[in-house]
Amino acid sequence: MRVLVTGGAGFIGSHISHVLIESGHDVTVLDNLSRGRRDLVPASAQFVEADLADEAATEAALRGHDAVIHLASFLEVAVSVERPVLFAENNIVNSVRLLEAMRRAGVSKIVFSSSATVYGIPERLPLREDDALGMQANPYGATKVAVEAFLGVYHQLYGFDCVLLRYFNPYGPNELCDPETHAVPNIVRAALERRPVPVYWQGEQKRDYIYVEDLARAHIVALEVQGFEVFNIGTEVGTKVIDIIETVSRILGYEVQIDDLGERPGDVEASYASSEKLRKQLGWQAEVDLEEGLRRTIAHYRERLGIAE
Numbered sequence: 001m002r003v004l005v006t007g008g009a010g011f012i013g014s015h016i017s018h019v020l021i022e023s024g025h026d027v028t029v030l031d032n033l034s035r036g037r038r039d040l041v042p043a044s045a046q047f048v049e050a051d052l053a054d055e056a057a058t059e060a061a062l063r064g065h066d067a068v069i070h071l072a073s074f075l076e077v078a079v080s081v082e083r084p085v086l087f088a089e090n091n092i093v094n095s096v097r098l099l100e101a102m103r104r105a106g107v108s109k110i111v112f113s114s115s116a117t118v119y120g121i122p123e124r125l126p127l128r129e130d131d132a133l134g135m136q137a138n139p140y141g142a143t144k145v146a147v148e149a150f151l152g153v154y155h156q157l158y159g160f161d162c163v164l165l166r167y168f169n170p171y172g173p174n175e176l177c178d179p180e181t182h183a184v185p186n187i188v189r190a191a192l193e194r195r196p197v198p199v200y201w202q203g204e205q206k207r208d209y210i211y212v213e214d215l216a217r218a219h220i221v222a223l224e225v226q227g228f229e230v231f232n233i234g235t236e237v238g239t240k241v242i243d244i245i246e247t248v249s250r251i252l253g254y255e256v257q258i259d260d261l262g263e264r265p266g267d268v269e270a271s272y273a274s275s276e277k278l279r280k281q282l283g284w285q286a287e288v289d290l291e292e293g294l295r296r297t298i299a300h301y302r303e304r305l306g307i308a309e
């Protein structure tokens with residue numbers, strides 16, 4: 001297939017682009033490089049530097065493609081609270097612009113990067129795709145709910161094939177923004193720099209950490225789906241932050257210290273997925289366990305930060 005990946009120069013999109021090429025697909029990456037990096041785009045992918053707000057450029061880039069994998073968005077939760085309009089414009093309005101450009105260009109298959117955040121505070125665990133969507137605690141989450149709703153509309157009105165992939169907690173090489181808000185890159189960086197790791201709730205919160213290459217592979221099987229489908233992507237295991245810190249300590253061979261920041265109101269205590277639907281319908285399964293994923297992540301950040309063993 002010819003696949004256009006929006007946001008393909010970013011953390012997750014760069015891995016998806018590589019896996020697509022390895023699987024024999026032709027890839028075009030469309031990214032405005034507001035966050036992503038050109039050097040993360042595979043050499044054999046076509047690269048279009050454009051902003052989704054530019055409808056003509058998006059439509060031109062889309063012509064001749066069979067499918068879109070849509071990742072381009074902003075994602076820093078705290079910034080979304082400060083700047084909800086920016087988030088609504090870039091994540092919601094630009095997604096609708098993309099859908100309109102797809103319609104004009106005759107492309108009607110889309111895989112969307114949604115998030116476990118759409119469930120709000122879990123009423124039961126593990127979270128399943130037919131659980132109700134929850135009230136959102138920040139504008140970022142609201143943008144995911146809104147785009148999911150628009151995809152339903154394009155499926156109903158125009159027969160688009162839409163696959164909504166609700167990611168749990170992706171981690172792995174190519175992340176590490178400045179400032180970084182996600183747990184794993186912050187833990188690994190602090191550990192490599194021999195600084196205490198700042199943690200809330202004494203690290204007792206549980207999340208479902210999915211290695212980015214496993215996550216990327218799920219997009220390949222999602223391209224086969226027709227109709228409108230939702231899939232969770234997680235390992236189905238709730239791992240405490242403190243367990244990650246202990247695993248990193250074991251890999252590095254020294255005890256990583258923590259800096260306990262106390263309680264943070266509004267945090268969800270535990271969240272993890274049932275990915276049974278993806279396993280049964282599409283045969284996908286997470287393959288990289290936490291220790292192996294952390295080893296690869298540490299090796300990557302060690303090289304990137306220039307920290308010798």
Ligand SMILES: NC(=O)c1ccc[n+]([C@@H]2O[C@H](COP(=O)([O-])OP(=O)(O)OC[C@H]3O[C@@H](n4cnc5c(N)ncnc54)[C@H](O)[C@@H]3O)[C@@H](O)[C@H]2O)c1
Nearest residue numbers: 007009010011012031032034035036051052071072073113
């Ligand atoms: N990283 C996570 O923990 C996580 C969890 C759940 C869902 N997601 C979703 O996965 C997707 C990718 O996340 P990521 O972690 O790779 O983020 P990222 O910031 O590394 O990648 C996003 C990419 O989109 C590009 N972009 C943003 N706005 C654009 C625009 N208007 N036009 C063109 N390009 C634009 C950025 O330059 C960047 O390369 C996002 O939709 C995010 O909401 C991420």
